[in-house]
Amino acid sequence: MRTTSIKFTGMASGLDTESIVKSMIAPYQMKVDSKWQQQTLMEMQKNAWRDMNKQIFDFHDKYISKMRLESTFNKKNISLSNPSIITIDKNATLPVGTHTIDRIDQLAEGARITSKAISDIDTTKKLSEQDGYKDLVGKKITINGKEIEITEEHTISSLAKEMQQVDPNINVNFDTNTKAFFISSKKTGESHSIALGGDKDVWNKLGILDASTTALKIDTTKDTTLTIKGKAISISAGETHENIITQLEAALNDGVIDDKDKSKVIYRDGKFIVGAKQKDISIIGDGIQKENISIGKNAILSYNGVEINSEANNISVNGANFIINTITKDPITLVATQDTDAIVDFMKEFVTEYNKLIEDIHNKLDAASSKSYKPLTSEQKKEMSEYEIEAWDKKIKDGIFRKDPDLKYVVDSMREVLSGVVEGGTFSSLSEIGISTGDWKEKGKLHFDEDKFRKALAKDTDGVIQLIAGSGDPKSVFEKDLANGVISSTKSWEELKKSELENDKALVAKYENRTKSIGDRLYDSINNVSRSTTLRSAYSFYNDKALDKKITVAKDDVKKLEERMYRMEDMYYKRFMAMEKMMQKLNSQSSWLTSQMG
Incomplete structure (x- = not known):
């Protein structure tokens, strides 16, 4: 920015130098102002397009992007025979009809460790300061393989906190009111477990009872002998997991007749997990590590005759999302009906907001010319009131x-799609289902005939959804044209689809495009007119790159023109100052001569 110094001019000549210089540089100032007005006008255009971009994309995100999705129109009304047993998601897309949850045998549960109160513990003191607990110092325990050593500084609460920190997938809490541990997995299902290992005496003193399930880590690289229920079994080095499981189950279930009382063994994460059914089982052996383990449970239920085994009680099947709350042997009936009101409401709102958008666009396209209005310079604004300045700027905008x-191409593209024909379905145009354009003077505004739309839904709901959000069958359209002689081809539709020839690919694309839904075409049209090019960025409806470049060039031109104008101004002032000095000298000489003659 140029700083203006104070100039004392015209003292000898009596001339209004500033006005004279201002007049002399006026042609240069006019060039600066003209280029600045061009730059400012382009910046106003950029700001206007930024707002228009947002307006169009807001409509795109709220309506067009949803209009192409069948899920938008597949909302259902669902009634339950027993709402207390399950909780259904209101957005479920369950197929229309009657569905049955035959039974719920088991809820999903997390792993839980059984514990009892340790009434003699003082929660305010360190364990090392309490009789019965000081001998725990130096002993080690493990939780899911992570080791913790009891120190002299541990209180029961700090120990619980450290137990929590070793595994983020479990909850460990010592309740000071009940003086008991609560240990559980954060998630439900059989894949989640809690294994407690290390010194068994520590767990007993902490009130943690033996779990009914035991995890064995067996070194299979060498011969191992185990004693189960008082009987010895030998495991050879290199024995397969399957053979070890067979031997363990045979020993565990020796003498057990009823299958429901038999213990099971599975192999998971390097451990043989023994689900013991009998309380008197003992497993002893060198070279093994034992952990008490609790395993979560899966939800078990039957839906429409299909057995479902799920890690969570939140079930997703056949478009239904529901939560099971309790087990039951009685069947639960779900009756799903199409929510036609939701379809009507969405399309009615789409038509209303579309009309608002194109009305605003056409008002801008048909606005009165403002070519004679240029952005006001600071000098021009000095001569105008604030109201006049606002009115002037509004006229330009x-x-x-x-x-x-x-902008016209954007609105014409949408209008062309909405009046187009989709082949291969029950309905081929929006006008057939009650959405049509009116008089040409309305410039593409849509009219929504709700009664006609509801009748179309009653006749064929799937056909309406197919027109708006689905797609027709390109194969049937192709075969129809082939039979009627509209096209000639020696290949079937399946052969064309598999072909790598460009002509065949183009023919397939042509028929697939003819059967695209209105929603898909509208979505494609917006994407096409806002696609990135060398002149515009992605998601822009105007040549923003080109405009930004023009603005940058204009700014440089303004700067150059200003610098030239300031150079000329300085040059003129210097000349006038030289003239003033000369006249001052002449005046002095004249005064001297006058005084001599006097």
Whole structure:
């Protein structure tokens, strides 16, 4: 920015030098102002397009992107025979009809460790300061393989906190009111477990009871002998997991007749997990590590005759999302009906908001010309009131989009799609289901005939959804044209689909495009007119790159023109100052001569 120094001019000549210089540089100032007005007008265009971009994409995100999705129109009304047993998601897309949850045998549960109160513990003191607990110092325990050593500084609460920290997938809490541990997995299902290992005396003193399940880590690289229920079994080095499981189950279930009382063994994460059914089982052996383990449970239920085994009580099947709350042997009936009101409401709202958008766009395209209005310079604003300045600026902004080809192309593209034909379905156009354009003077505004739309839904709901959000069958359209002689081809539709020839690919694309839904075409049209090019960025409806470049060039031109103008101004002032000095000298000489003659 140029700083203006104070100039004392015209003292000898009596001339209004500043006015004279200002007049002399006026042509240069006019060039600066003209280029600045061009730059400012382009910046106003950029700001206007930024707002228009947002307006169009807000409509796109709220309606067009949803209009192409069948899930938008597949909302259902669902009634339950027993709402207390399950909780259904209101957005479920369950197929229309009657569905049955035959039974719920088991809820999903997390792993839980049984514990009892340790009434003699003092929660305010360190364990090392309490009789019965001081001998725990130096002993080690493990939780899911992570080791903790009891120190002299541990209180029961700090020990619980450290137990929590070793595994983020479990909850460990010592309740000071009940003086008991509560240990559980954060998630439900059989894949989640809690294994307690290390010194068994520590767990007993902490009130943690033996779990009914035991995890064995067996070194299979060498011969191992185990004693189970008082009987010895030998495991050879290199024995397969399957053979070890067979031997363990045979020993565990020796003498057990009823299958429901038999213990099971599974192999998981390097451990043989023994689900013991009998309380008197003992497993002893060198070279093994034992952990008490609790394993979560899966939800078990039957839906429409299909057995479901799920890690969570939140079930997703056949478009239904529901939560099971309790087990039951009685069947639960779900009756799903199409929510036609939701379809009507969405399309009615789409038509309303679409009309608002194109009305605003056409008002901008048809605005009065503002070519004679240029952005006001600071000098021009000095001569105008604030109201006049606002009115002037508004006139310029109102005319920015007048006959704009890019904006007109956007609205024409949408209008063409909405009046187009989709082949291969029950309905081929929006007008057939009650959405049509009116008089040409309305410039593409849509009219929504709710009664006609509801009748179309009653006749064929799937057909309406197919027109708006689905797609027709390109194969049937192709075969129809082939039979009627509209096209000639020696290949079937399946052969064309598999072909790598460009002509065949083009033919397939042509028929697939003819059967695309209105929603898909509208989505594609917006993407096509806002696609990135060398002149525009992605998601822009105008040539923003080109405009930004023009603005940058204009700014540089303004700067260059200003510098030239300031150089000329300085040059003129220097000449006038030289003239003033000369006249001052002449005046002095004249005064001297006058005084001599006097």
